[in-house]
Structures are given as C-alpha cells and as structure tokens.
Amino acid sequence: MRLIRMLLLAALTFTGVQAHADDASTQRLSGLLSKAQTMTARFSQLTLDGSGTRLQETAGNLALKRPGLFRWHTDAPQEQLLISNGEKVWLYDPDLQQVTIQKLDQRLTQTPALLLSGDISKIHESFDITGKDGGNVVDFILKPKDKDTLFDSLRISFRNGVVNDMQLIDSVGQRTNILFFDVKMNEPVDAKQFVFEAPKGVDVIQE
DSSP: OHHHHHTOOOOOOOOSSOOBOSHHHHHHHHHHHHTOSEEEEEEEEEEEOTTOOEEEEEEEEEEEETTTEEEEEEOTTSOEEEEEESSEEEEEETTTTEEEEEEOOHHHHTSHHHHTTSOGGGHHHHEEEEEEEETTEEEEEEEESSSSSSOSEEEEEEETTEEEEEEEEOTTOOEEEEEEEEEEESSOOOGGGGOOOOOTTOEEEEO
16 A cells, blocks of 8 residues: 555656745646646656666556545556545555545645645645746645655646646655646546445455
8 A cells, every 4th residue: 555655756856947945936836736626647657766776667547626536546457546535535455455544634635646636725834845947847846844744855847737747755765757648627527436435345444
C-alpha cells in the first residue's frame, strides 16, 4: 500500500530562471487548479531510488470532481485503487485481497493525488509555494509546512494551462515522475466512480 499512499516519489532539480515565493504564485496555482472542476486522464509513473536505479513503472487512470472526489486506478499486474468521497479514503489491493479505510484528515489531503481535488482555498496553509515561468510551461514547487508529511517537495507543472506532470522526492531519496496525458477537463463524470464497495471475502482494515 505504500506505493499508492505516496503516489510515488521523484527527484526535483529546479534550475534556470530565478523562482519567486510570494502570494502571486499561490494565487496563480490556485487559479490553474480551480479551472478543472472535473478531470479525467491517463497517467504513467516511474519510481527511482536515491541512486537513480529504476524501481517500478506503472500506468493507470484518474478521475476527480471538486470538492474532494477522487479516483486513482493503477493497471494490472500491479493493480491498486484509491478512492476518496471527500470524507474517507479507500485503498484497495486486489492481490492482497485487502482494503484499508482511512478518514480524510489533513495529512492525507497533502498527498499529491488528493491535492488535485482538494480545497484550493487552504493550499497556502499547508505549503510554501514558489513559481517559475518557462514559455507555455509553468512550474510550481510546493514545500510542506508540516514536517509530518509523505513527501519533502513536490513540483506541479502546467502546459498551456493544463496539468502536465508531477515530480516528488521523499525523505529517503526515492523519486517519482508522474506524467498525465489524454487530460479532459470539465466534462461530465459519473459519481459512481467515487463509491467503493468491498468485494466479498476482502479483508477490511479501519484506520
């Protein structure tokens, strides 16, 4: 379950134009995120250890609807599923025949995936944000203010106003690149995607 909890990790090298840390960066990021009241996409993600050795490659689908509805499904053979209904989060591992249910607290809302569908108005309460322009690409670096988080730094990149990729790094140096493609925004999304019912015989763990 650690894989999907982290939604993977990645190294960040932030060079080039001088970054700026101010309210304007926070407001601009909030504006870009709020453009997608609903979103569906495919994703691919690559995990590396601290030395750059490739650990895992996966792909899958995501869907979100503001506020707080989220679905992240990783394809087989390493299938995992994360669903949030805005109050609870279900983490389902078909191979283990196990689902973990957690309350959607502040720590979980800071995970990269749930950040995309969370409460934009509170983003400045959780992160120090810097921004950098590069033509049609805009990068934002988010540093958690709370030390008890799942990652040390996160970069979110937008291309032509649409989220393009994320890069993360955690405290042990594991790194992840998450690339989004076939992104569709503000189209109807079936609410049933954000409801989870544990299959018969699955172990249910409440945390």
